[in-house]
Amino acid sequence: ALALASTALADDMEDYRAMFEPLPFLPPIPAGNSMTQKKIDLGAMLFFEPRISASGVISCATCHNPALGWSDRIGRAIGHAGQVGVRNTPTVLNSGFLTSQFWDGREPDLEGQALGPIQADVEMNMTLDQAIARINELTVYRTHFDAAFPGEEDPINAQNVALAIATFERTLNTPNSPFDRFLRGDDQAISDEAKEGMKLFADNGCVACHSGPVMSDGMFHRFEVPGSTDEGRFVVTADEADKFTFRTPTLRNVAVTYPYFNNGSVNDLRDAVNLMGEQMLGHEFSEPELDNLVAFLHTLTGEMPVVAVPALP
């Protein structure tokens, strides 16, 4: 009987496995931005480079802090001169898999995204010309831009900054989470509780929006985040139908990217799941169900990229 039950469980599991995708080691690489080691190295330097901010102390890594799941673990981002922004900092982990960038999807890809924060006055507060001038002052950068963009006459420019940062970000992936190992066939990689959570996640329709390798459909959905007046996607499209809609975030590493939602107003993963159930599914989960869903979400934490902080010029 025991053998039979476990076979039944196994068949069952195959059906569920088919509803998910393991995280590949690399996201798609765009034709216009080949991934080379030199470009990755330059991108890492620029990602950790505070001199491209007005104060000289804020880099991408300030808010997307490698110590904190490549995010900041505060509600809303704090940028130039201590100003508090309006949105929660998403992790850059696995961001290369997203089909649009930012909570409101206003940029299509990482190349488009990278120059935004340098110029945002609540973030790094620089003009691109100023940023490029600073990079030029640090003369050692010339060698690194030459190596990353061979044959270009004037490689230190804003476009190449974006290409290099985006290339570096595409290396920040977290494969081999317990759930990935489970999906690839290791039945023991996740607990029974987590397996129950996975079933609840699938059966209740969470997977409709949190689908694909990073568990985001890349679409925009209306959600009333506690305390938020952010109009979300509407700010980009001015289409009434987009009011208060936000791009589904990745659930990869969600256990380490608290606090949650577009304004970071919810600290606890269990509360976040509960709110999703109520608002997105009109469903009230029981306490044991919440336990199981949270156990499942914990299995989505993968291997963190090992990045040595580069020594800057």
Added chain:
Amino acid sequence: ALALASTALADDMEDYRAMFEPLPFLPPIPAGNSMTQKKIDLGAMLFFEPRISASGVISCATCHNPALGWSDRIGRAIGHAGQVGVRNTPTVLNSGFLTSQFWDGREPDLEGQALGPIQADVEMNMTLDQAIARINELTVYRTHFDAAFPGEEDPINAQNVALAIATFERTLNTPNSPFDRFLRGDDQAISDEAKEGMKLFADNGCVACHSGPVMSDGMFHRFEVPGSTDEGRFVVTADEADKFTFRTPTLRNVAVTYPYFNNGSVNDLRDAVNLMGEQMLGHEFSEPELDNLVAFLHTLTGEMPVVAVPALP
């Protein structure tokens, strides 16, 4: 003749070598704070921990940034809410070798130093009680404090925070600089220009104050830094004789810890050397002499510690 000249040079070199000390791999470890791997690991976490600041975004590593020679490369430190402090951030590299801490030497050792910045209102702006409460909230820390301070009933306390951070800092050393290799017998480790610089450094008396393994005598000397009204050591002792005196800083890695002096007012190493000559020695160096001195100071850049940014709870 050539052979003779080079022997003469070699003898000469031995005399100079005797005036310097290579950097040991580790600074003295105090009897009351044994160096264990668990304590180092905990100290690294706390060093990168922004949640012990009022804003939640400033850690020791914000100002002592591993990407920037474990300093910040700006004139005066920027801390809580974008406030600009009055002094330049010294590197923490090799700080375990210093016989007193801070520009004014107000703390005797790293243990005494560590709790200062957490509480300084222009730095991290926390009370120690608040900082300890935050650490307690991040429950995973308990395991790390237990491991670092085995057998203690209540290991999460301010004293242990200081002990752990100080232990981590004692691992941040930069041995094997070209000059160290030269001192240990490798004649080719530094250029002829740098050798001339070393001689100038010794013959003109720089070595009187910049002596010992980190090239600091640990003493206080009067220096009129351009633009500074800082009273230096006087603030600590209220002794008129200490007015405007500052502890001799280390010259280890000085090429990567610009800008220079207690208020960071001098960007260029050559200008810093020139000012030292004028004020400390009443001596005007020629242009070639300045070249050689700067070449020598560049040989003091050692191997940077490889520190993986810890994943925090």
